[in-house]
Amino acid sequence: MQKPEFHPEIFAELALDDMAAVKDFAARFAPLLAACDVVALDGGLGAGKTTLCRAIIQARGYEGDVPSPTFNLVQIYDPSPNSLRENPNVPTIWHMDLYRLEHPEEAFELGIEEAFDTAASLIEWPSKLGPHLPAGFLTLRLEICEITDQNNGQNNDQNNIGRKLSLIGDRVWQERLKPVFKKDFIS
Numbered sequence: 001m002q003k004p005e006f007h008p009e010i011f012a013e014l015a016l017d018d019m020a021a022v023k024d025f026a027a028r029f030a031p032l033l034a035a036c037d038v039v040a041l042d043g044g045l046g047a048g049k050t051t052l053c054r055a056i057i058q059a060r061g062y063e064g065d066v067p068s069p070t071f072n073l074v075q076i077y078d079p080s081p082n083s084l085r086e087n088p089n090v091p092t093i094w095h096m097d098l099y100r101l102e103h104p105e106e107a108f109e110l111g112i113e114e115a116f117d118t119a120a121s122l123i124e125w126p127s128k129l130g131p132h133l134p135a136g137f138l139t140l141r142l143e144i145c146e147i148t149d150q151n152n153g154q155n156n157d158q159n160n161i162g163r164k165l166s167l168i169g170d171r172v173w174q175e176r177l178k179p180v181f182k183k184d185f186i187s
């Protein structure tokens with residue numbers, strides 16, 4: 001059977017210049033996450049991928065520690081009873097950091113098929129999955145940049161170094177995110 005075509009494009013940009021901006025994005029984004037969503041975190045070393053995933057997981061109602069999965073490769077977050085009471089469809093979240101993966105096939109040992117079939121996946125270093133990254137994913141691309149807007153980054157303690165976040169996805173993701181992120185859309 002022929003695979004459906006997948007045409008991702010950059011459709012929105014936001015300045016995430018301090019933790020307040022990261023948390024604000026996460027608060028808007030997290031409620032939209034559903035089972036079977038695959039979200040690829042793109043960005044170099046120290047770009048802020050783990051920080052953004054942590055904020056999204058916490059915004060989804062998880063109250064415990066959210067450590068970086070650098071060593072375990074995968075951390076799994078089941079929804080809290082409170083968030084389930086609010087919305088019975090809150091997904092389990094798999095947070096993965098695949099930097100240490102040497103071959104894409106090793107990902108199967110981590111259980112990625114279960115993640116893709118039943119949970120929402122947040123994946124740092126998604127290129128490590130090679131051909132096993134399912135089409136239809138959303139990319140959150142983080143780039144380190146200078147803060148140019150004086151209204152941003154008021155609580156930034158990193159000498160005016162902030163983050164630009166680009167949202168990259170196909171029309172399905174664009175339609176899903178538009179109601180919440182319309183003002184951040186590029187056109």
Ligand SMILES: Nc1ncnc2c1ncn2[C@@H]1O[C@H](COP(=O)(O)OP(=O)(O)OP(=O)(O)O)[C@@H](O)[C@H]1O
Nearest residue numbers: 016017018022044045046047048049050051162163
């Ligand atoms: N939006 C942001 N604004 C300012 N500082 C940030 C932001 N996001 C992350 N940081 C800071 O940048 C540093 C690196 O963040 P983080 O560990 O999240 O990056 P990463 O992309 O996951 O790195 P790695 O490639 O090692 O996995 C941390 O000190 C964090 O506090």
Ligand SMILES: [Mg+2]
Nearest residue numbers: 049050068124
């Ligand atoms: Mg990280």
